Amino acid sequence: MDFMVFQYPMISVQACLDGILLGILFALIAYGMALQWGVMNIINIAQGDLVILGGYIAYFMYLYGIHPAWGVIVSPIIMFFVGIAIYKLVINKVVDRDLFISILATFGISILFMQLMNFAFGADVVLANSDYGTTMLFNSNVVLPNSKIFSAFISILFAICLVIYMKKSKLGRAIRATAQNARAAKILGVDTEKVYAATFGINAALCGVAGALISITFTIHPYMGLPYTIRSFMIVIVAGLGNLPGVAMSGMGLGVFEEFADYILGTEFRIGSVFLLLVLILVYRRFKLSRKREYLK
């Protein structure tokens, strides 16, 4: 336990700003999760592993001398096809079935990806150095790496582009129609199979963007996927499906919570506190709903 964060207000400011910038990234991943959950009614445990895979793409570009920021463009393109491949191989067989089947099947994919990445890229913690320097605020009391600001900016940009795309384009309309009622959409001539594949691809591409940004701003490691899945799940259940401002807000809230947990409890309890927060949120919602004799389902 360390309460320095309360004695020096500048540390709190630092934690808040760090948390908000981090939370915007979480919100981007959570947006992908909400998309596939709403459209296909599956929960993808491999979400975090897709993020890490996207991060490794940017990292490899960095290793070959290309500036990792280009990963923001390359990584989603590759991840889109990875996502479609996963959909064709596994997900299309679990879409209409029990949710637990999809959880377990994607858990299998998650273990598979984790190990394949471990073989391919090694078990070291890596980061792609972007050389963006830092920004000093408040008399150099608060230090913000420019890469974090860059990543938050890019995340917002991608989220806005996606929202406009979902509103305006034909595929976006088809996706929204399928989310509302898959059967009716099918009757009205929407190729739902294609919509599902595209949705999963878009989700994977979003993960790719987020992963590339994470490899620039933070570190990546083959086994770090599951916490990202849990974070995005948590953000989605707090915000609700199809509530984008809510997703952004709860993402930032989670980011700030994590930074403070990091300062107060110590870094070794950071991931543990995320998982514990998930349990607490679910239990809180369960008691809130049970007053009306309803339940989380």
Place this chain on the structure above:
Amino acid sequence: MSISKNNLILYIGILTFGIAAPFIFPAFKVQLSILCVLIVLATTWNIQGGEMGYNSFGNILFYGLGMYLCASVQVGMFFPLAEWTESGGEKTFVHTPAQFFQGMAVGLIVAAVVPTIVAGLIGYSILGLRGHYFAICTLGLGVAAGEISGGIEIIGAGQGFTTPPFPDVGSLDSRGEFFYFLSFFVLVLTFIAVRGIYSTRFKLILNAIRDNEDKAEAMGIETMKYKIVGWMISAFFCGLAGGIMGGLVGYIDSTDVAFDGREMGVFMVLMAILGGKGTLWGPIIGATVFHIFKEGFWTFFLGWQYVALGVLIVVIVIYFPEGIMGWLREKYPERFGEVVDEKDRKAQVELK
């Protein structure tokens, strides 16, 4: 509960085989003990996942808790726990045989009782969730427990916790035999308990909860009470299994051995599904097949085990969700006491 003559012969056969096994296959004693533990885990997971319809990833919580508790009690009864973990693997303190067995006995009791109480305490909050919320919540519980126990100094934190080494009694084989018979005893205990439960009204209530919880509640069943009791039974045996496994492995690490959601936590779900959810024998068959497959073929994959595991999970879940028992039941319905109407069967074939 009544036992038919055929079944009695079967049980006696299995019991004799179980007792004779370590002497027939002396080289596989450790593997056989692990098999017993796996069967216990799969069978108790089946109480939630199969009979009650609550797919839990969190039974690993009780397993890990039992493991840490058993070892801590075994050490803490005679020596200062903090110094023991401080010295790591170095044997500054040595248990005498009497101390070891006493500690193990008390440790196992604690390892069984405390997780049961924990399950009872958290049960009311957690079991109010349904479907995938329950699954993800329990997954979170298991991982959180692993991460948090990895930060606690007194039980070894990140560097792990060495359980007391087996004392020098009799021959070299005695360690393997001791742990084998201990785990086999727990297995028999679990089987008797579960079989007893499955022949009572309790099982029917669990099935009613699985099929339609709202209706079950409307029929006047206090579903929450039964759900909690079901989870507590699981926790009891999971804790015991964990305590034995801790002694057997000899080394406890927070995320790789105790709260190993990636391995043991998935194994128990997978074994139960492979064998057939919601049957008495399914998890037992599933665990045996899985363990033989794992030990037989793991060595061929050399480092690719987890890749194979991932593929195996996907394949079993997608193509074989009914499990071995479900497949047998489809193939030979008469053996399961189901009356098959020939006309009905033909009609179904035509429909297909």
